[in-house]
Amino acid sequence: AQTVTQSQPEMSVQEAETVTLSCTYDTSESDYYLFWYKQPPSRQMILVIRQEAYKQQNATENRFSVNFQKAAKSFSLKISDSQLGDAAMYFCASSRGSTLGRLYFGRGTQLTVWP
Amino acid sequence: GAVVSQHPSWVICKSGTSVKIECRSLDFQATTMFWYRQFPKQSLMLMATSNEGSKATYEQGVEKDKFLINHASLTLSTLTVTSAHPEDSSFYICSAPGGQVRETQYFGPGTRLLVL
Numbered sequence: 284a285q286t287v288t289q290s291q292p293e294m295s296v297q298e299a300e301t302v303t304l305s306c307t308y309d310t311s312e313s314d315y316y317l318f319w320y321k322q323p324p325s326r327q328m329i330l331v332i333r334q335e336a337y338k339q340q341n342a343t344e345n346r347f348s349v350n351f352q353k354a355a356k357s358f359s360l361k362i363s364d365s366q367l368g369d370a371a372m373y374f375c376a377s378s379r380g381s382t383l384g385r386l387y388f389g390r391g392t393q394l395t396v397w398p
Numbered sequence: 399g400a401v402v403s404q405h406p407s408w409v410i411c412k413s414g415t416s417v418k419i420e421c422r423s424l425d426f427q428a429t430t431m432f433w434y435r436q437f438p439k440q441s442l443m444l445m446a447t448s449n450e451g452s453k454a455t456y457e458q459g460v461e462k463d464k465f466l467i468n469h470a471s472l473t474l475s476t477l478t479v480t481s482a483h484p485e486d487s488s489f490y491i492c493s494a495p496g497g498q499v500r501e502t503q504y505f506g507p508g509t510r511l512l513v514l
Contacts, residue, residue, distance in 0.1 A: 318502075326489065328442075328505035374441065384432045384495050384503050388441040 285310045287375050289389035296365045297397050303350075304360045304392045306375030316378040317351065318386070319360045323371040331373070334358065362394075370396045400426050400496025404506035411482055412514055419477045419509045421448075421492030427472035428494035432503065433465075436489040448475040448492075482513040 286309045296302035308317065319331040334342045334351050342349050346366075350359045358377075362369055372391045379385035401424040411417050421431055429450045434442040446467050447455040454467035464486075466478040479486050489508050496504040 320505075325507070326436075326491075327507050328491065328493075330502055330504070333502055384430055384493065385444055385447060386432075386442075386493075386503060388443075390441045 285312070285377055285379060285387045287377055287387045287389040289373075289375055289392050291392045292390070293393045293395070295395040295397060296362070298365055298367060300365055301361060301363045302365055302394065304362075304373055304375075304394070306358045306360070306389055308356050308358060308375070308377045308387075310356070310377060312379070317349075317358045318376045318378075319347070319349070319358075320374045320376060320388075321369075321371045322374060322391070328374075332360065365396050367396050367398060370394055400424075400494070400504040402492065402494050402496070402504050402506040404490075404492055404509050406509060407507060408510040408512075410512045410514065413483055414481055417479045417482055417511060419479075419490055419492075419511075421475045421477070421494075421506050423473045423494045423496065423504075426494075426496050428475075428496070429472060431469065431475040431492055431494045433467065433475075433477050434491045434493065436491060436508075438489075442491060445477075448477075450475075479511065482511070484513045487511055487513045 288307045315336045317334045321329045332344045346363045375389040376386040403422045405420045431448040433445045436442045445460045448467045448469040450469040456462045469475045491508045492506045493503040
């Protein structure tokens with residue numbers, strides 16, 4: 284079975300500062316994808332960033348980047364230059380092998396951004 | 399990015415009635431869609447995979463007779479909660495692999511169900 288663990292239920296950051304959200308996962312799959320999704324109060328799930336497990340290079344999307352450590356099964360998200368609009372619940376997720384749409388989600392990290 | 403819609407956005411029903419939730423891919427076709435359930439302040443739990451033209455695949459522990467899924471076309475999947483009970487109250491979200499990046503799931507805005 285796959286599990287995704289987010290050990291930080293809550294995090295906070297000052298506006299313009301940097302914050303890192305942690306995620307570890309456990310899978311027996313050889314091919315999989317990892318994702319960070321953001322869920323604001325509207326509850327719309329928004330893709331933040333994704334990482335193909337076979338790629339060693341860490342994914343980057345503007346202010347968002349990941350630190351993917353495959354051997355350690357770690358997939359942390361770094362948010363640089365935090366903005367008030369970044370405040371949301373952040374979910375880490377892994378795909379279930381070849382059926383990419385079947386996702387395992389972590390329990391989420393609630394991010395607060397202080398002005 | 400690809401757009402997925404859900405209807406209704408919220409619904410209140412009496413215990414024992416059935417409720418249908420629609421999930422549509424608006425600007426792309428989806429042969430597969432996924433249904434998740436999210437309890438308050440908790441994570442998303444995958445319920446089932448909706449397959450166009452064939453039966454849905456349910457995750458372990460999900461009652462297929464309680465949660466009926468029909469993938470009527472390449473842009474529409476429906477979830478029917480049959481004989482709803484208060485414990486079925488939850489936030490239901492659908493997703494579909496979308497657009498040019500098939501590995502990425504695009505999520506609908508969710509449907510809040512309250513069973514009285």
